[in-house]
Every structure is written in C-alpha cells, then in structure tokens.
Amino acid sequence: MPITIAALRETAAGERRVAITPETAKKYAARGLRVLLEHGAGDSASFPDASYSGVEWGDAAGVAAAADILLCVLPPSAAAINTMHSDAMLVGQLRPYGAAARLAALAQRQVTAFALERLPRSTRAQAMDTLSSQAAVSGYRAVLLAAEAAPRFFPMLTTAAGTIRPSRVLVIGAGVAGLQALATARRLGAQVEGFDVRPETREQVQSLGAKFLELGVSASGSGGYARELSAEERARQQQALSEHLRNIDALITTAAVPGRAAPRIVTAAMVAGMKPGAVIVDLAAESGGNCELTRPGERVEHGGVSILGPLNMAAGHPLHASEMIARNFAHFVELLVNKDGVLAPDFSDELLAQSCVVQGATVKFVE
Amino acid sequence: MPITIAALRETAAGERRVAITPETAKKYAARGLRVLLEHGAGDSASFPDASYSGVEWGDAAGVAAAADILLCVLPPSAAAINTMHSDAMLVGQLRPYGAAARLAALAQRQVTAFALERLPRSTRAQAMDTLSSQAAVSGYRAVLLAAEAAPRFFPMLTTAAGTIRPSRVLVIGAGVAGLQALATARRLGAQVEGFDVRPETREQVQSLGAKFLELGVSASGSGGYARELSAEERARQQQALSEHLRNIDALITTAAVPGRAAPRIVTAAMVAGMKPGAVIVDLAAESGGNCELTRPGERVEHGGVSILGPLNMAAGHPLHASEMIARNFAHFVELLVNKDGVLAPDFSDELLAQSCVVQGATVKFVE
Numbered sequence: 187m188p189i190t191i192a193a194l195r196e197t198a199a200g201e202r203r204v205a206i207t208p209e210t211a212k213k214y215a216a217r218g219l220r221v222l223l224e225h226g227a228g229d230s231a232s233f234p235d236a237s238y239s240g241v242e243w244g245d246a247a248g249v250a251a252a253a254d255i256l257l258c259v260l261p262p263s264a265a266a267i268n269t270m271h272s273d274a275m276l277v278g279q280l281r282p283y284g285a286a287a288r289l290a291a292l293a294q295r296q297v298t299a300f301a302l303e304r305l306p307r308s309t310r311a312q313a314m315d316t317l318s319s320q321a322a323v324s325g326y327r328a329v330l331l332a333a334e335a336a337p338r339f340f341p342m343l344t345t346a347a348g349t350i351r352p353s354r355v356l357v358i359g360a361g362v363a364g365l366q367a368l369a370t371a372r373r374l375g376a377q378v379e380g381f382d383v384r385p386e387t388r389e390q391v392q393s394l395g396a397k398f399l400e401l402g403v404s405a406s407g408s409g410g411y412a413r414e415l416s417a418e419e420r421a422r423q424q425q426a427l428s429e430h431l432r433n434i435d436a437l438i439t440t441a442a443v444p445g446r447a448a449p450r451i452v453t454a455a456m457v458a459g460m461k462p463g464a465v466i467v468d469l470a471a472e473s474g475g476n477c478e479l480t481r482p483g484e485r486v487e488h489g490g491v492s493i494l495g496p497l498n499m500a501a502g503h504p505l506h507a508s509e510m511i512a513r514n515f516a517h518f519v520e521l522l523v524n525k526d527g528v529l530a531p532d533f534s535d536e537l538l539a540q541s542c543v544v545q546g547a548t549v550k551f552v553e
Numbered sequence: 554m555p556i557t558i559a560a561l562r563e564t565a566a567g568e569r570r571v572a573i574t575p576e577t578a579k580k581y582a583a584r585g586l587r588v589l590l591e592h593g594a595g596d597s598a599s600f601p602d603a604s605y606s607g608v609e610w611g612d613a614a615g616v617a618a619a620a621d622i623l624l625c626v627l628p629p630s631a632a633a634i635n636t637m638h639s640d641a642m643l644v645g646q647l648r649p650y651g652a653a654a655r656l657a658a659l660a661q662r663q664v665t666a667f668a669l670e671r672l673p674r675s676t677r678a679q680a681m682d683t684l685s686s687q688a689a690v691s692g693y694r695a696v697l698l699a700a701e702a703a704p705r706f707f708p709m710l711t712t713a714a715g716t717i718r719p720s721r722v723l724v725i726g727a728g729v730a731g732l733q734a735l736a737t738a739r740r741l742g743a744q745v746e747g748f749d750v751r752p753e754t755r756e757q758v759q760s761l762g763a764k765f766l767e768l769g770v771s772a773s774g775s776g777g778y779a780r781e782l783s784a785e786e787r788a789r790q791q792q793a794l795s796e797h798l799r800n801i802d803a804l805i806t807t808a809a810v811p812g813r814a815a816p817r818i819v820t821a822a823m824v825a826g827m828k829p830g831a832v833i834v835d836l837a838a839e840s841g842g843n844c845e846l847t848r849p850g851e852r853v854e855h856g857g858v859s860i861l862g863p864l865n866m867a868a869g870h871p872l873h874a875s876e877m878i879a880r881n882f883a884h885f886v887e888l889l890v891n892k893d894g895v896l897a898p899d900f901s902d903e904l905l906a907q908s909c910v911v912q913g914a915t916v917k918f919v920e
Contacts, residue, residue, distance in 0.1 A: 231830075232704045232829040232830025232857060233829070234857065237829070313714055315714075319713070322710060322712060326710075327701070331701065333697050334694070334697045334701060334869070337569070337871045337873070339690070339870055341693075341737070345689060346680045346682060346685065347682075347686045347877045350873050350876065350877065370708070373708065374740055374741065462600070463598075490601065502701070503703065504704045505704035505705050506704070506705050509717065510712060510714045510717065513714040513715050517714070
C-alpha cells in the first residue's frame, strides 16, 4: 500500500500558489507514491486539473483525511488540520512564530509538522530552501511594482525629443530578495545601488553590476542574518542614508529577521526629504515594514512620495513560484520517504530535527 | 509686451501629464516669453509649483483667458476653450477625429488650433512628434503591466531548486510602442519576437535582439502605417498566428491606424488556444482593441488567459512622459514665435499647414 502525498487548494487570502505542480506530481508518482489533490488546487497558479497526470482528485476534507504527507504553501485551515489522521505529516511554510494555537492543534491530532522556514541555511538544505526560492520572486516583483508606480522611466531613453536619464534605484538588504531586485532593476536599465549592514555582501552586490553603498556601519551577524545595530550606529547610518535618499528615484527595502518585527530603517523625515515622485516598495511590510510610513497591503502617498507595502509577493507570480516551492518540497520529501516509498524519517538528520515543529503529540518549536 | 504661453492643469480622467515642465518653462522664459501656469498644473506629474522658476500662476479661467499660446497634453475643457481670447493659439494633442463640436467651438472663438497628431512623419517633424514620444512610454509600460500580471517570470532564473525558463513574449506591431515593448521585454530577460505586416520593420525588430515572426503576409502602406489587408490575406495571417500563439506567454498588441478602429487581429478562438496563464496587453484598447475580447479600461479573464485593455498609458509615467511631450511642444512653438518673441506663424510651412485644424474662424480639419 503506497503512502499518499497530498495538497489542498490554498485558502489564505490572496494565495495563488500550489504545493504540488504537474512536474512534481509526476515525480512523486514515478517514485511509487499515490498523489492526491483537491479539485482545482492548481487553478489559480495556472495549473488546471487537466494539466496534471497520474493524480487522484478529491474534495478538501477527503484529501486532508487521506494524506500521509500533506504539503502546503501556507498553513492549512484549522478545519483541514482537524481532519488529518494521526501520524500524518504536514510539510510547508508553517509560519510557526506566534502560532501556538495552530501548533497545539497539530500536536493534538498527533500530526508531525515540518516548517521549512526553520531549515538550517546549509548547503544541503539549499534545494529545500523555500525562503530563498520565494524571496527571488518577491524581489523580482518588487521592481515591477516600483517601475509601474514610478512617474519616471527606469531605463535611459534617447529620442528625437532628447534624452531621458535613467532612474536611480537603491535596494536595502542584500539577501535573496534584495539581490534579485538589484538584478531586475539593472536589467530594466536603472542605475542601481545596493546596501546591506553585512559588508560581506559587497561582492555579491557588485557582481550584479550594482554599486555598494557605504554608510559607514557594519553589522555582520550569524546564520546569514544581520545583528541588531546599536543606537549610535543606527543614528549614524540613518544620517548618511537620509542624505543619500534625496537623490533616489526608487527605493526597495528588504530587511527582515524571521520571527521579529522588521527593523525600522526609513523614517518619515527621510521620506519627506525624498524627491517628488520617488517610490518606495517595502518588502518587509508583512513584519511591520522597514519604513515608518508603510501600511501593510496599502499604498500611501506622503509629500509626493509613494510608499507601497505589498503582502505575500511570491503569490503574485504563482506559476513559477509554485514550480520552485514544489521542487523545494520534493527535495524535502526525499528525507521523509525511503527507497521503498515508506515513511522513514531520520530525526537525527539536522534538517529534519531543526525544521520539525511538532513531533507526534509534542510541540517542539520554542520561540 | 511679451506674448503669454500657458498651460492648464489637465482635466481628462486619469490624465497626469503637464504640457509645460520646469525645463521648458525656463526655455520659454529665456526666450522672452511670459510663462503662465494654473496652480498645481504639474502636481500629478511630480512637478510641484515650487519646482518651476520664472513662472506666473493663476486659476484655470485666468490662465485660459490670458494665453496667447495655450499648450495642452489633451484637449482642454469646453469651459477653458470658451474663455480663450480670439487670435489665441491652442497647441497639443487635440484628438480631432470625431471631435467636430470641439473644433467648431474653437472656430467660433477664432482660436487657431494645431493638433500635433497631424504632423507629417518627416525628419523635421520628429522632434515635435508627440505620437512617437508618448508611444515609447506606452510600449514600456505595456511590458511592465504584462510582467506584473503574468503568473510566470519573464527572465530565466537559475536557483538551487532548478531552472525557470524565460517567458516567450510576442509583440504585434513594430511602431514606436511595439519596438519599445520589444526592447523592454528583452531587457527583462524574456525571449522576444516581433511581428508587423510591414516587412521593412524586420531589421528594426532584429536590431533589438528579437526574432521577426514570419506569418507569410506583407502589407506595406504609406505614411509609416500599414495598409489594410484583404480578407484572404487576413485569414492566412490569422491561421498562422493562431498556431503560433499557443506557445506564447505574453502578447502585446500595438496595431493602430489614426482615426480608424483598430484592426482585429486576435480572435476569441485564438485566445482559447493560448496557454493557461498567458497574458495579453492590448495597447489598441483606446480605438477598440486588436483583440476581440478586449474591454477598454478593464481586465478580462478568458479560459485562464488575462486580457488587459489599459487606456492612456503614457499618463502612467507622467514625469518623463511630460518631459518628452513638453519638449515636443517647445520645438513646435519655435515655428509660431519669431526671434523677437512675437507670434509669426508661416502657414506655408507644411508642418503648420498640416497640423492646423482650426485657423481663425475656419475649421480646416476634414476627417
């Protein structure tokens, strides 16, 4: 009897991705797994049911009840969790911070749950790293939104009516999202600069043809994230940034630390000093925003500057975002299922140990 | 007594451009003209009043009444026209087709009016060619809208979770808008193809790194526009296009003939054959659309394909669009004003003769 790997239609507001794509469905089936999907699961990612092969279909309750491994882009509804059978496994972006009730519900059902956000940032984990794959989509989309909202052109334009100068784009935070934003803005023809408090990102920024902005403060941290700055360091950084922002046409901020409020980098006073028509896209809107004026999910106008605080950006390009996250999941599933297609997780593997937030009846995640 | 050159705050719905920018205001002033603007005229183009120098300000009625030359991006309101003094001149994109009432109103006021859309497409007229300068903005923006609406990435992406293939983008119509769309889509990393019924556009398309799509039909016309196709030619073209569209991720259509309904190129049946998640941006929406399913100003979903029919696209990047159109106007004004800053139009100049739609009390434009 093969195990059942399943995915539901995602239910979070605005979510359009799907955890199993036609590509990974085929891989699971070839591996001897039974693949079970909720009708229409891929619709909003432009994967209609007919685009899948070797898959069985059901309604939400039936799929959740039958799943031995349930894959999800974002946490499933309480109803779905309460339908899962004991000893089932839940794998996905489970947003464990501030989600004690959900983790308790999983433990009560004795569902073992893996939050892939918790994977260590090791070489082996890269192929499963949903934060990275989805951040690339967010960074790309941030530039599209900035370019669309800008009253200016990003590229230089030479016409019979004279020359239009390229826009100056600054990206704060040189993680995956920031680097993809830099690459995209440069592709579009803007003059790009990157800034990060971790000086070791300088080379990556420069390798994309962007200038590395010097603000005279270093804050290398551990685990690939920046440490928090001291008050004095922050003040110095802010003064220099404030001056610099006066000449920036589009600013994209991407500074986030998992499980914490986003660092406030751009103050209202800095925004007030920016050019009329400047645009800010704050990718940290979900965790409160890098800009003091950001309102999550909204567009704010402040003295001629537009501040966009878009949410769940990866869902904006759901077909390719799903392809990537579904591959991340498929790599992770290899840790759970042995050659014979039987569930055989090895919890001494640090990838499983670190990402496991609920094991059987026990909540293992501590904030 | 210097002549007064003036601009109002534009009043068409969604219009954000302005006919006089800080740059051209300075030029007019240096030329000895009195520059008069309505308060806030440049606000929505991110040119606040404070960004202008050497300018006088007034309310709409006062500005319209005092103007010797009134510049406009789009036709002014009837109220503004009825405030202008006789022997004043109106210069701008006057949309003369189907606008008999407006032209009659101008003639009644004895306002001499120049519709820059009517300029010949000659080398000398290039610097005044608002259709071209604004089409460049539209073509650029069309790609941003397509990329933003697409569930796919435009560029190739190589990640730890495998490779995302670049989108295939087809641009129909290789005028200024189409060429700018091709250039922008290619910049973003898409695989691009261009099509035009005028085979002489092949080299321009290829010079942008795009493939020229062969559909086996040629329709070179005069004046830089395509001739209309015969029924049989159209059928052959449509069959070939229909096949080709099956593999296209984003389609941008730009085929328009001034004063006529846009040619219907993409049928509902063709759209039905396209991939789920494909996106169409129809730049001809304003004149009825190149796609049968286009609804001007709306986004339509049809069998998984999104069809966008955006209007007045150049207003979407009003700062740079204004810079360009204001320069077009400044070049044209040189034909109206002599060295001493006195109105001295020479109607034997074909640029004036062809663009003049109302001269004194006479409507000269015939549809």
